[in-house]
Amino acid sequence: MRSAKGRDSIVAAALRVFGAGGIDSTSLREVAKAAGVSPALVVHHFGSKEGLVAAADEAALAGFATAYGAEQTARGPDLLRLRAEQTARVMQERPEACAYLGRALVEGTPGSARLFRLMIEGGRAEIEALAERGALREDTDRLWATLQHFFLIWAPLSFMPLLEQEALDGPLLERETLDRWVNANLDLLKEGLYR
Amino acid sequence: MRSAKGRDSIVAAALRVFGAGGIDSTSLREVAKAAGVSPALVVHHFGSKEGLVAAADEAALAGFATAYGAEQTARGPDLLRLRAEQTARVMQERPEACAYLGRALVEGTPGSARLFRLMIEGGRAEIEALAERGALREDTDRLWATLQHFFLIWAPLSFMPLLEQEALDGPLLERETLDRWVNANLDLLKEGLYR
DNA sequence: GGGCTGACTGAACATCTGTACAGTCTTGGC
DNA sequence: GCCAAGACTGTACAGATGTTCAGTCAGCCC
Numbered sequence: 001m002r003s004a005k006g007r008d009s010i011v012a013a014a015l016r017v018f019g020a021g022g023i024d025s026t027s028l029r030e031v032a033k034a035a036g037v038s039p040a041l042v043v044h045h046f047g048s049k050e051g052l053v054a055a056a057d058e059a060a061l062a063g064f065a066t067a068y069g070a071e072q073t074a075r076g077p078d079l080l081r082l083r084a085e086q087t088a089r090v091m092q093e094r095p096e097a098c099a100y101l102g103r104a105l106v107e108g109t110p111g112s113a114r115l116f117r118l119m120i121e122g123g124r125a126e127i128e129a130l131a132e133r134g135a136l137r138e139d140t141d142r143l144w145a146t147l148q149h150f151f152l153i154w155a156p157l158s159f160m161p162l163l164e165q166e167a168l169d170g171p172l173l174e175r176e177t178l179d180r181w182v183n184a185n186l187d188l189l190k191e192g193l194y195r
Numbered sequence: 196m197r198s199a200k201g202r203d204s205i206v207a208a209a210l211r212v213f214g215a216g217g218i219d220s221t222s223l224r225e226v227a228k229a230a231g232v233s234p235a236l237v238v239h240h241f242g243s244k245e246g247l248v249a250a251a252d253e254a255a256l257a258g259f260a261t262a263y264g265a266e267q268t269a270r271g272p273d274l275l276r277l278r279a280e281q282t283a284r285v286m287q288e289r290p291e292a293c294a295y296l297g298r299a300l301v302e303g304t305p306g307s308a309r310l311f312r313l314m315i316e317g318g319r320a321e322i323e324a325l326a327e328r329g330a331l332r333e334d335t336d337r338l339w340a341t342l343q344h345f346f347l348i349w350a351p352l353s354f355m356p357l358l359e360q361e362a363l364d365g366p367l368l369e370r371e372t373l374d375r376w377v378n379a380n381l382d383l384l385k386e387g388l389y390r
Numbered sequence: 391g392g393g394c395t396g397a398c399t400g401a402a403c404a405t406c407t408g409t410a411c412a413g414t415c416t417t418g419g420c
Numbered sequence: 421g422c423c424a425a426g427a428c429t430g431t432a433c434a435g436a437t438g439t440t441c442a443g444t445c446a447g448c449c450c
Contacts, residue, residue, distance in 0.1 A: 144379035
């Protein structure tokens, strides 16, 4: 079989290296070196750096798309907790994809725009469902509520280096830290900060 | 007087161009062209690109630092609203600085790390003060509450291009949108989303 | 075995990058 | 009026960047 081992290892290296150093400011040569491969092979497989980024987008999105696209049967605040834990699980399993997506979202790759749309649409649908069930306060700004969900979940990924260096004492995607994060989000969304 | 007009216009151009296209991936030459000046002059004034970034950090931070460092006399939730409106005012007055800071925070410039520390320390102090006054729920995770504050306020700046293109129909820092944003944040922090 | 397809490489390319340097033009102090 | 300081420019350079190209090698089909 014509091994696609090269191709796969390039994508994996791209997620790792782009996630760590940014997409625009990391060169094809760095990716190639990280994959243990010649720069020309990257072009051979993906046509251009743009093509490589598209492939990395695709690879990073896999898993999250299904976690967000799937219909849920749970209801009310339980739905919220279920979604959160689902996302957290995917995040913990694929930290390189998370680091990459965090970068991609702020650098505006085509794939990240797709993720954003997916999440906003999903989030909005969820909010509307909650509203219909009367679980939402009536004066809620639904667009901004959706965006707030998005920020609370995804911004930490984009700020990961800053966060880990200045505020946390370990990796963000470690089990314990991840749990604190998820619980803090659920707390805030359900009851607010003040009493 | 030996005009420092060149210097100032370079910093202004840097905020604009770096804010729009990212810092790492925007060249000195682009900044120079935007300032109507030769690339060599940029080096003359700032020594290197690193020096220019430091100057841009400084320029962007001015205003926010005072808004955040100042002691406040208001109490309780009013303090929260006051701070929010103060921040919003500065943001509205200096949109280029905001776009720049949004980028700087995710690219990890030294100045942005300073801003982050400033905000985290300020935020934590505020949370502690609220806790002492009994305004905080006791089981609140104070570290993550501080971080949530930070994300709700600053993440939109880093996601600005995505946000404006995919979710909003105008500039984020326009009066009306800014007000909705601030109100949504205060709502969420005070009472949560659900009832 | 012969030939084809596709993974893979090394060397080369034009261009862009940050920066250095030598020199000119402007201006304020004497 | 002169001079020194510093704002400012054009040119040049070494290295990095994305991409091209000719060519080698391994495995599959006939």
